[in-house]
Amino acid sequence: MQCQECGKQSATLHYTKIINGEKTEFHLCEACAREKGEQMPGIDGSFSIHNLLSGLLNLEPSFSEGQQQVRDTTPSKGARCSTCGLTYTQFSKIGRFGCSDCYQAFGDRLDPLFRRVHGHTTHRGKVPHRTGGRLKIRREVEELKRDMSRRIENEEFEEAAQLRDRIRSLQEKLANQGG
Amino acid sequence: MSLKRFTEHALSEWMRGKGPQSDIVISSRVRVARNLSGLPFPMLATSAQSSQVVRRVEEALQSAKEFPILAKAELIRMDDLSELEKRVLVEKHLISPHLAEESRHGAVVLSKDEAISIMINEEDHIRIQVLYPGFQPQEAWRIANQLDDWFEKQLTYAFSEQTGYLTSCPTNVGTGIRASVMVHLPALAMTNQLPRLFPAITQVGLAVRGIYGEGSEALGNLYQVSNQVTLGQQEEEIIDKLAGVAKQMIQHEQNARQRLVEGSSIQLEDRVYRSYGVLSQARVISSKEAMERLSDLRLGIDMGILHDIDANVMNELIVMTQPGFLQQYARARLDSQERDVRRAVMIRERLHHEESEDEQLKGRPDTK
Numbered sequence: 001m002q003c004q005e006c007g008k009q010s011a012t013l014h015y016t017k018i019i020n021g022e023k024t025e026f027h028l029c030e031a032c033a034r035e036k037g038e039q040m041p042g043i044d045g046s047f048s049i050h051n052l053l054s055g056l057l058n059l060e061p062s063f064s065e066g067q068q069q070v071r072d073t074t075p076s077k078g079a080r081c082s083t084c085g086l087t088y089t090q091f092s093k094i095g096r097f098g099c100s101d102c103y104q105a106f107g108d109r110l111d112p113l114f115r116r117v118h119g120h121t122t123h124r125g126k127v128p129h130r131t132g133g134r135l136k137i138r139r140e141v142e143e144l145k146r147d148m149s150r151r152i153e154n155e156e157f158e159e160a161a162q163l164r165d166r167i168r169s170l171q172e173k174l175a176n177q178g179g
Numbered sequence: 180m181s182l183k184r185f186t187e188h189a190l191s192e193w194m195r196g197k198g199p200q201s202d203i204v205i206s207s208r209v210r211v212a213r214n215l216s217g218l219p220f221p222m223l224a225t226s227a228q229s230s231q232v233v234r235r236v237e238e239a240l241q242s243a244k245e246f247p248i249l250a251k252a253e254l255i256r257m258d259d260l261s262e263l264e265k266r267v268l269v270e271k272h273l274i275s276p277h278l279a280e281e282s283r284h285g286a287v288v289l290s291k292d293e294a295i296s297i298m299i300n301e302e303d304h305i306r307i308q309v310l311y312p313g314f315q316p317q318e319a320w321r322i323a324n325q326l327d328d329w330f331e332k333q334l335t336y337a338f339s340e341q342t343g344y345l346t347s348c349p350t351n352v353g354t355g356i357r358a359s360v361m362v363h364l365p366a367l368a369m370t371n372q373l374p375r376l377f378p379a380i381t382q383v384g385l386a387v388r389g390i391y392g393e394g395s396e397a398l399g400n401l402y403q404v405s406n407q408v409t410l411g412q413q414e415e416e417i418i419d420k421l422a423g424v425a426k427q428m429i430q431h432e433q434n435a436r437q438r439l440v441e442g443s444s445i446q447l448e449d450r451v452y453r454s455y456g457v458l459s460q461a462r463v464i465s466s467k468e469a470m471e472r473l474s475d476l477r478l479g480i481d482m483g484i485l486h487d488i489d490a491n492v493m494n495e496l497i498v499m500t501q502p503g504f505l506q507q508y509a510r511a512r513l514d515s516q517e518r519d520v521r522r523a524v525m526i527r528e529r530l531h532h533e534e535s536e537d538e539q540l541k542g543r544p545d546t547k
Binding site: 001002010011012013014015016023025026027083084086094095096097098099100103104110113114117118119120121122123124125126127128129130131134135 | 214216218219220222223302324327328331332335336337338339340341342343344345346347348349350352353354356373374377378380381382384386387388389397407408409410411412413414
């Protein structure tokens with residue numbers, strides 16, 4: 001397959017970019033990929049994601065010149081991680097967080113980025129066993145609730161009642177843990 | 180040291196071992212990225228903080244005796260390795276170039292068979308990697324998951340309920356998982372079907388890339404397929420999707436091989452034997468040519484055209500003919516011309532050793 005940029009070399013880099021929900025496919029040779037600054041995720045070694053990320057971040061309308069002016073007058077409000085000192089501007093240039101608190105510090109601004117890269121903004125995978133207890137319980141409650149509605153629809157009221165009791169006891173457990 | 184002895188010590192399990200579907204899938208890898216709570220990511224960590232990460236992992240490993248898969252693992256600090264030793268680890272896919280060259284207090288925990296390598300202070304504090312021969316992404320994930328659980332008993336990870344495991348790069352956040360398979364697709368390449376196959380793969384959210392060769396080439400018809408998405412899907416979904424797509428690629432490659440045999444059998448045989456001729460006789464060979472010829476050789480072995488050559492010759496030689504490995508074996512620094520000569524010697528020796536072993540075992544090989 002030929003590179004879609006130069007049409008000469010064979011394409012070795014194949015990926016799909018989702019921008020505002022619109023999928024675009026890319027088939028590039030490494031030379032053109034470098035030139036375009038198209039770096040990609042998922043690959044260890046010479047390719048890194050950071051240039052691509054900066055591109056993505058700079059597409060964001062909120063990150064325009066106007067926004068920068070606003071930020072100049074209201075310095076660091078929500079734009080700087082108080083733990084490691086990384087600013088959102090720096091993050092958007094290097095494409096990497098400085099510490100785990102940056103996620104909280106940059107908050108909702110990150111959602112469009114996550115949506116573009118992953119198509120989602122919420123974690124659905126594994127939860128740490130030792131420290132992730134509450135989330136585990138909440139997920140179990142959700143699961144049980146779905147199961148309960150199914151039982152009710154099927155008029156299996158006895159089973160549904162058992163599920164209801166189980167949900168209650170889990171919710172109490174959550175309440176006792178605070179929050 | 181004889182080549183045989185050298186390779187016995189030098190090669191990882193993924194190059195030597197046999198796995199399922201290993202006629203097409205060379206290796207399966209799962210990598211999980213994790214960070215410790217309360218410490219900046221390696222990019223911004225101070226030297227003291229980075230060294231603390233190594234110390235904490237080291238302390239956790241103290242109790243590894245109860246955990247069989249890590250029992251004989253060894254922690255190696257990058258600062259204790261020579262440039263060449265680091266390069267060899269990179270060529271064996273056990274550490275990343277970033278860890279070798281740019282990390283501060285970088286280290287790696289290696290299991291004895293080198294199937295497990297845990298990088299410390301790479302882009303993230305901890306990167307657990309499991310690398311298996313053949314097509315076993317599910318098995319690799321099972322082990323990576325166990326390792327992750329085991330570490331989590333002793334180390335507190337940076338985790339948020341909303342975004343999952345927090346990583347230095349937003350492309351890894353959530354599950355932190357990157358699963359990949361390395362596939363050998365010579366028949367699809369010869370029959371020019373890759374341009375139709377790759378777009379289909381990227382459409383389902385996977386990435387494909389040629390793994391060897393600089394610039395524009397995908398040398399040796401070796402490709403790596405990996406997941407792009409890490410957030411919003413469960414680990415098992417990610418692995419299953421990759422495995423499902425890989426299975427289809429295997430099927431397509433098998434069909435293409437079948438058609439090659441039916442359609443142009445003598446041309447295929449000729450190509451394989453020519454490459455075998457070059458590999459077993461050449462005195463100077465570039466890395467590029469070696470990769471191409473080895474791909475033909477491997478195809479010939481897998482399709483039963485060549486007998487009495489171990490299919491792992493390709494896996495082994497691809498790694499062993501890399502610059503770092505050649506220099507390690509020569510115990511000297513080599514410029515690129517010297518490397519081309521040494522590479523030819525290495526390949527001849529390896530193929531010859533293969534033949535002489537067969538002679539001992541079965542008498543003279545009957546090559547068709």
